[in-house]
Amino acid sequence: MSNDRAAARRSPVLTAISLLIVLGTFVAIVRQVSAPVTNTDTYFHLRMGREFLDGWSARSPGTLSQFSTADWVPTQWLGQVGYAAFEQWFGLSGVAWLAGALILAFALTVFLVARAHSSLLVASLITPLTVGSTAPFLSSRPQVASYLFVVLTVGAWLRYRETGAAPWWLVPLTWLWAMVHGMWPVGPALGVLCLLGLALDRAPQASTRRTSRRKALLVPVLSLLAAGLTPVGPALYGGVLRVGNISEYFAEWAPTDFTEVAPALTASVLLLWLVLALRAGSVPWTELGLGVVAAGWLVYSQRTVPLGAAMLVPLLAQRMQRVLPDRPSVGRLEVGVAAGGFVAALAGLALAVPFTSDQPVEVPRAQDQLLRALPPGTGLLNEWDEGGHDVWRYPDLQVVMHGYGDMFTDDxxxxxxxxxxxxxxxDESLRELGVTHALLYTDGVLTYALTNDKGWRVIEQDERMSYLEAPPDWLDPSAG
Structure with a gap:
């Protein structure tokens, strides 16, 4: 390598620019998170976390409504408890801060894992690219932890390929993951995939601290067993299958729409990795398997796009680095600046959210008062998209719909x-529910049908929502 190339590689200007990109990503996250909590799914997580804090058992939890009666298994109860605890302590500002802290931790993890496999410049470029690819899914929900854990898991197995030191720490990580979010099986599956790829590659193992691949297989096996040792117990395994059975009812599990920015950006990252891999002539089975699975997640559904983006972090880092000069070892300065920026971002977020995120989604005062005055246990016909907020704001009412699908039977x-x-x-189905009150979209077809065809009255209304009551004879079987 020439002296000029070596000097460019160590350029203070390039180092400064790279670190500014990482810090700029942190600033962008703080600005994005410093806003009202508008994701309606966040609110049913808060309600469920509150119920767990108040006595729900992880092995036999209750339900949020008498209209959702399925036997269900809590797959993210610890994440829900964490968010609910922060709400109790700090209000919705605390929820926004915790969400921001988790997203910042995800960004920092992306940078550190990418840096372990590439230069500072490459890692600094991959960080905002990955955050942008996952941005629509980086909200106040426990799922963000899964994206972080996927980055760690893939990075750990690729490091095993290089060092021969089995990542035993993935076993307790999976145990934690299994309590935080339901995507935990991805971790052990990735371990098996990587070990299979290494066997096909017939890769020589590192001479120091090496662990045989047969022994390393204990990591995903023990990880699976560890998931069954959470407070939910072995029932957790069956709970994972439930998601696939009901995914057709939820838009986020719809096929990926590549006209949207995040999937298109992730597809571009995948294409870049593929071009760099093919340019090298041959692709190891381990890397190819991970790339194929990442592509599979990308095309499978909107919900799984972030999994593909997370898996690509160390893969792209390695491939980009191979077309650049040898990477310098990780220095104290860059780690210190990244860690310091992370802490400063947490502090900035703590200063901002009391002014930006302390209020929930607004409900017109008159409608809110009427709903709160209803007797406990009253049924409320509501919009599915608004159900998470409804079960949080009106815990004494029995809402017909909310977004936590595991609680509903297929019927x-x-x-x-x-x-x-x-x-x-x-209409007969609605009568069978015994519901005589509704909170619906003002311009919705259900509102129109109830008021124009079924005699329901609009009690309070604004441009967005309408509060309705049924006619006195609505529950009479002879009423038409």
Missing amino acids: ELERNVDLLKLAPGW
Whole structure:
């Protein structure tokens, strides 16, 4: 290598620019998170966390409504408890801060894992690229932890390929993961995939601290066993399968729309990795397997796009580095600046959220007072998209719909769809529920049908929502 190239590699200007990119990513996250908590799913997580704090058992929890009666398994109860505890201590500002802290931790993890496999410049470029690829899913929900853990898991197994030191720490990580979010099986599966790839590669193992691949297989096996040792117990394994059975009812599990920015950006990252890999001539089975799985997550659904983006972090870092000069070892300065920027971002977020994130989604005062005055246990026909907020704001009411699908049977999910689509027999289905109050979109088809065809009255209304009451004879079987 020439002296000129070596000097460029160690350029203080390039180092400063790289670190400014990372710090700028932290600043962008703080600005994005410093806002009202608008994700309605956040609110049902808060309600569920509150219930767990008040006595729900992880092995036999209750339900959020009498209209959701499925036997369900808590797959993210610890994450929900964490958010609910912060709400109790600090209000919604605390929820926003905790969400921001988790997103910042994700960004920092992306940088550190990428830096372990590439130069500072490459890692600094991959960090905002990955955050941008996952941005629509970086909200006040426990799922962000899964993205962070995926980055750690893939990075750990690629390091095993280089050092021969098995990542035993993934076993307790999976145990924690299994309590925080339901995507935890991805971790052990990635371990098996990487070990299979290494066997096919017939890669020589490092001579120091090496662990045989047969022994390293204990890591994913023990990780699976550890998940069954959480407070939920072995029932957790069956709970994971439930998600696939009900995914058709939720938009985030719809096929990926590549006209949207985040999937298109992730696809571009995947394409860049593929071009760099093919340029090298041959691709190891380990890397190829990870790349194929990342592509699979990308095309499978909107919800799984971030998994693909997270898996690509160390893969792209390695490939980008191979077309650049040899990477310098990680220096104290860059780690110190990144860690200091992370802490400063947490502090800045703590200063901002009391002024930006302390209020929930606004409900018109008159409607809110009427709903709070209803007797406890009153049924409320509501919009599915608003159900998370409704179960949080009105815990004494029995809402018909909310977004935590695990709690609903298949028949109940189909019932909800039929109500919103005005499918044949929807009115009889509604009568069977015994519901005489509704909070619906003002311009929604259900509002129109109830008020124009079924005699429901609008009690309070604004441009967005309408509070309705049924006619006195609504529950009379002879009423048409």
